[in-house]
Amino acid sequence: xxxxxxxxxxxxxxAACGSGTRSGNGAxxxxxxxxxxxxxxxxxxxxxxxxxxxxxTGNSINYQSIGSGGGIAQVKAGTVDFGASDQxxxxxxxxxxxxxxxxxxxxxIVPVVxxxxxxxxxLKLTGQVLADIYQGKIKNWNDPAIAKINPGLxxxxxxxxxxxxxxxxxxxxxxxxxxSQVSPAWKSGAGEGKTVAWIGGVGGKGNEGIANYVKxxxxxxxxxxxxxxxxxxxxxxxxxxxxxxFVAPSADAFAAAASTADWAHAKDFNLVMTNAxxxxxxxxxxxxxxxxxxxxxxKAKSNAVIAFFKYALEKGQSQANKLDxxxxxxxxxxxxxxxxxxxxK
Amino acid sequence: MxxxxxxxxxxxxxxxxxxxxxxxxxxLITAVAAWFVLLLLGGAALSMAWGGxxxxxxxxxHFITARDWDAVGGKFGAFVPIYGTLVTSAIALIIAVxxxxxxxxxxxxxxxxxxxxxxAIAIELLAAIPSxxxxxxxxxxxxxxxATHVEPWLTTHFASKPLIGPLFDGPPIGIGMLTAGIVLxxxxxxxxxxxxxxxxxxxxxPLRESAVALGSTRWEILSxxxxxxxxxxxxxxxxxxxxxxxxxxxxxxxVLGNAHDLSISLLMPSNSIAAAIANEFTEADTDLYRxxxxxxxxxxxxxxxxxxxIAKLLLLRVNRQLGRTN
Numbered sequence: 001x002x003x004x005x006x007x008x009x010x011x012x013x014x015a016a017c018g019s020g021t022r023s024g025n026g027a028x029x030x031x032x033x034x035x036x037x038x039x040x041x042x043x044x045x046x047x048x049x050x051x052x053x054x055x056x057t058g059n060s061i062n063y064q065s066i067g068s069g070g071g072i073a074q075v076k077a078g079t080v081d082f083g084a085s086d087q088x089x090x091x092x093x094x095x096x097x098x099x100x101x102x103x104x105x106x107x108x109i110v111p112v113v114x115x116x117x118x119x120x121x122x123l124k125l126t127g128q129v130l131a132d133i134y135q136g137k138i139k140n141w142n143d144p145a146i147a148k149i150n151p152g153l154x155x156x157x158x159x160x161x162x163x164x165x166x167x168x169x170x171x172x173x174x175x176x177x178x179x180s181q182v183s184p185a186w187k188s189g190a191g192e193g194k195t196v197a198w199i200g201g202v203g204g205k206g207n208e209g210i211a212n213y214v215k216x217x218x219x220x221x222x223x224x225x226x227x228x229x230x231x232x233x234x235x236x237x238x239x240x241x242x243x244x245x246f247v248a249p250s251a252d253a254f255a256a257a258a259s260t261a262d263w264a265h266a267k268d269f270n271l272v273m274t275n276a277x278x279x280x281x282x283x284x285x286x287x288x289x290x291x292x293x294x295x296x297x298x299k300a301k302s303n304a305v306i307a308f309f310k311y312a313l314e315k316g317q318s319q320a321n322k323l324d325x326x327x328x329x330x331x332x333x334x335x336x337x338x339x340x341x342x343x344x345k
Numbered sequence: 346m347x348x349x350x351x352x353x354x355x356x357x358x359x360x361x362x363x364x365x366x367x368x369x370x371x372x373l374i375t376a377v378a379a380w381f382v383l384l385l386l387g388g389a390a391l392s393m394a395w396g397g398x399x400x401x402x403x404x405x406x407h408f409i410t411a412r413d414w415d416a417v418g419g420k421f422g423a424f425v426p427i428y429g430t431l432v433t434s435a436i437a438l439i440i441a442v443x444x445x446x447x448x449x450x451x452x453x454x455x456x457x458x459x460x461x462x463x464x465a466i467a468i469e470l471l472a473a474i475p476s477x478x479x480x481x482x483x484x485x486x487x488x489x490x491x492a493t494h495v496e497p498w499l500t501t502h503f504a505s506k507p508l509i510g511p512l513f514d515g516p517p518i519g520i521g522m523l524t525a526g527i528v529l530x531x532x533x534x535x536x537x538x539x540x541x542x543x544x545x546x547x548x549x550x551p552l553r554e555s556a557v558a559l560g561s562t563r564w565e566i567l568s569x570x571x572x573x574x575x576x577x578x579x580x581x582x583x584x585x586x587x588x589x590x591x592x593x594x595x596x597x598x599x600v601l602g603n604a605h606d607l608s609i610s611l612l613m614p615s616n617s618i619a620a621a622i623a624n625e626f627t628e629a630d631t632d633l634y635r636x637x638x639x640x641x642x643x644x645x646x647x648x649x650x651x652x653x654x655i656a657k658l659l660l661l662r663v664n665r666q667l668g669r670t671n
Binding site: 066067068069070072073159161166167168169190191192193194195196197198199200201202203204205212213216217218220 | 414415417418420485492516598603606614625
């Protein structure tokens with residue numbers, strides 16, 4: 001009995017060694033193990049792609065959704081084969097750490113509300129009003145600034161509880177980037193970043209944290225990824241875009257933003273899509289970027305990573321649509337593939 | 346006893362010496378085990394102070410007194426998390442101490458014998474519930490209850506009162522220092538109650554019986570016999586609970602609001618040291634930010650140390666005044 005107990009761990013270790021060498025050798029053929037880390041936003045669609053890709057090629061992708069900041073740090077340190085971030089890196093930063101960058105998916109960030117008498121998609125907000133609410137300049141739902149853009153809506157005389165992310169997040173980066181674009185006061189105040197100095201309000205951890213708080217707290221206002229709005233049936237507000245139209249969040253509106261954004265002139269795809277100019281473009285569209293080493297140490301693995309994202313960009317649209325993401329327009333996919341061939345050696 | 350003594354004389358001085366050697370070895374092992382804990386403690390404190398050195402160098406003493414927490418501007422101050430940690434723990438103790446002592450007294454003195462076992466087990470089970478369950482219960486069940494029933498009542502009855510008024514003024518959102526303090530209170534009750542029950546039942550029966558014979562009421566027995574006799578153990582139990590309340594993370598982060606805002610009102614959201622670290626560490630992407638969070642951890646260490654030291658001093662003083670040595 002005792003001998004059996006001792007023998008067991010040894011057997012497990014041997015088995016682990018065996019599988020380790022197998023995946024190491026298999027990088028040229030089938031069974032390569034690719035590791036990645038970063039953005040939590042992209043995780044659901046990335047794992048859908050990964051499981052389909054694995055069943056087709058035998059290559060498995062091990063993605064850890066540790067957050068954009070963690071993903072950037074890990075790929076810079078070379079501990080993972082690719083990183084994913086909701087915030088694009090600037091060209092000089094990429095050059096310094098010898099990384100290539102391209103977008104893989106488009107999504108949207110949606111202001112969600114919990115006001116008793118007002119159903120979903122009824123409340124209209126402008127970027128300026130949103131910034132003023134989050135700065136504490138507008139405190140009540142029946143404030144004249146909100147009433148002016150919502151004629152005919154019976155706004156309650158109740159204090160607004162703003163909900164923000166308590167953890168650092170690419171969602172917060174895109175949200176505050178947008179507020180900085182539309183409100184000079186926001187830009188000089190809290191500014192933009194993965195986490196900022198919020199004024200008042202409640203902090204929730206993760207998209208699910210904000211979604212929970214908005215559902216729990218009457219008269220609250222928060223911002224979450226579009227998928228959370230759909231899956232949790234939350235009440236969203238319409239947002240005014242750069243062309244002056246109030247748009248509802250939808251795959252079409254995000255796609256409109258992606259196609260009107262000026263990708264062709266953005267070096268290393270360093271572009272944040274917020275406040276896109278199109279007439280139907282959703283103003284708070286966002287994308288997730290993948291980071292790859294330009295001169296990888298393990299050529300075979302790097303090729304496997306590129307093959308995976310090629311598969312995802314060209315054939316992964318249906319999985320993306322099913323999970324309420326928006327695939328990239330085909331012109332952009334073309335551009336990305338040229339970029340990869342030119343930059344990753 | 347006799348047999349072993351006879352044996353050792355039979356075996357001669359060599360065996361005795363080896364027995365003494367084993368004894369010394371045993372002494373050494375136990376000493377190493379005990380000192381190792383101290384070494385670990387010192388090592389943990391030092392490594393956190395070292396990790397937080399960038400924050401301490403950059404901000405100096407302002408790190409403790411400053412209220413802003415701005416990752417974009419690179420300005421960090423620990424005042425709000427320290428305040429939130431202390432206030433929620435204080436609320437927790439105000440609730441947990443009388444309730445726990447009541448539970449312990451009821452179980453040792455008043456409750457019918459058949460009910461003692463089940464109630465004691467139920468209270469110990471409270472300690473076995475993972476803290477995240479308390480957090481979820483706090484958010485989904487308790488916070489809405491606070492928002493719709495308790496907080497509006499507190500605001501209408503107390504907000505206009507002098508002195509304590511500002512403590513209960515604010516929108517009833519159900520999430521904030523008061524809710525977090527109450528949830529923490531429920532979490533520490535089993536720790537204090539279990540120890541209190543043990544020591545209450547260890548009070549010698551003759552002492553209590555004498556008090557009863559002198560015509561004492563139950564309250565008089567508690568306040569003049571049981572509590573003075575068990576004072577140091579009870580204070581120890583309270584600080585065991587306080588230690589847990591100071592460092593509690595998951596339950597607090599659900600119901601405290603995670604906002605770096607300083608507010609007198611107990612109904613408003615705040616932050617605690619443990620919750621801030623848990624929320625922000627993964628995405629702390631500048632050195633100064635990460636260092637500030639580690640420095641926060643070091644401050645939690647310091648705060649706990651100060652609180653426990655005050656408790657020890659308090660106990661010493663009380664004992665000296667009463668001329669007791671236990």
